[in-house]
Amino acid sequence: MMNEREEGQLNSESARGARARQLLDSQPLRDAIASVKSGIVNAWETSPVRDAEGQQYLRLMRKVLDDLVKHIADAADTGKMADIQLQQERTLRERAKAAVHAFRR
Numbered sequence: 001m002m003n004e005r006e007e008g009q010l011n012s013e014s015a016r017g018a019r020a021r022q023l024l025d026s027q028p029l030r031d032a033i034a035s036v037k038s039g040i041v042n043a044w045e046t047s048p049v050r051d052a053e054g055q056q057y058l059r060l061m062r063k064v065l066d067d068l069v070k071h072i073a074d075a076a077d078t079g080k081m082a083d084i085q086l087q088q089e090r091t092l093r094e095r096a097k098a099a100v101h102a103f104r105r
């Protein structure tokens with residue numbers, strides 16, 4: 001069984017993951033991401049071929065946006081894993097409690 005510090009850490013990760021999921025599921029954020037991506041692609045498509053530096057900058061902007069979304073998604077996934085571990089810990093405690101109770105009868 002895990003100690004209080006480990007359980008506290010998992011509870012923190014779970015809460016952070018829930019906030020990340022809410023953020024990813026929020027329509028305003030999804031709209032903003034889509035708008036920024038569209039703006040980057042549009043700027044790239046209309047940039048002159050000779051503007052390699054500008055195109056590289058736009059590519060970097062797209063990568064940073066993708067990295068930001070991935071970071072939030074990773075936090076959501078970590079929260080899901082923490083939820084699973086916490087549920088397993090609760091199940092283990094319930095089983096141990098039931099075994100002790102049955103043994104004392």
